[in-house]
Amino acid sequence: MKMNNCDAWLFTSRNEPRGYIQPQTLEELWFHTGTNCNLRCPFCFEGSKPGDSRIEFLTLDDVRTFIDEALDLGVKTFSFTGGEPFVNPNFLEILALALEYRPCLVLTNATEPLMKRMVDVQRLRDKPHALKFRVSLDDPDPVKHDELRGKGNFSKALTTLGMLYKAGFSVSIARRMLADEESAVVDKAYVQTLRTVGIEEDITMIKFPEFHLPGSLPHVPEITENCMTRHLNAQQRENFMCNFSKMVVRKDGRCGVYACTLVDDNKSYDLGATLKGAMQKRVILGHHRCYSCFACGTSCSEGD
Ligand code: SF4
Known part of the structure; x- marks a missing residue:
């Protein structure tokens, strides 16, 4: 039986419901x-780099x-990720607005763009809601971190992390998780x-496996409807980010609501222009990164 593109998305290569x-x-x-x-890390799963506009400000x-x-x-x-959020010229105003309403989390490389705004950032402690920072430290070894992120960036990130902590902000770190590491x-x-x-x-350490560059198509096992009930319990299914979160992304001059933070390189996960509409749509687990959520419980969420 010949499948159209929509069917192909809904079914695995063995014709089982995804x-x-x-x-x-x-x-x-x-x-x-x-x-x-501001950085150009070769492994960035967002493909971020100076001047990049795949996803617009x-x-x-x-x-x-x-x-x-x-x-x-x-x-x-509310949570904010990039790219580097502090490179966006609107970011401080955006953050100040969000902090009027809810606690906020900012993911940052904690180098120059944030360092230059530290005085303004410290003023945000007076806002009605708490601000937390998650700093990327790829490796506890400065040499290995700098091999990927550029010389001197480990020291900047660690120093800035310490300053944020001493200033009274909650902090966490994001780190890479290698397949063969002793965690x-x-x-x-x-x-x-x-x-x-x-x-x-x-402090919380969020560990990320290899996610590959945007648009990559590494081979991973396909997730069927049957897998979701045979291998996972109800709580594990609830813990999928796409169950309780969404991400707003500006592309091609308009904002779309994506299923989660990991799938913005695939248009199938643009669930429309409103949150209400997006929350009503079933998220099909066909992206290769969905397999990390399924097999390892990977999540960008800190759940607090
Ligand atoms: S990567 Fe896939 S499974 Fe994981 S949260 Fe996003 S849409 Fe859901």
């Missing part, structure tokens, strides 16, 4: 501030519209590194 998530309530709304970044008006809609839907937090050993090395800038408490 697994899906039917979103429930919108708890987290993410905003993609744009793929322009979000504007204050864009964000205002979606904040209003998200509040009506009962959203609990407990690597985690311990991070704890020692964080102590050097005065972070003694256990």
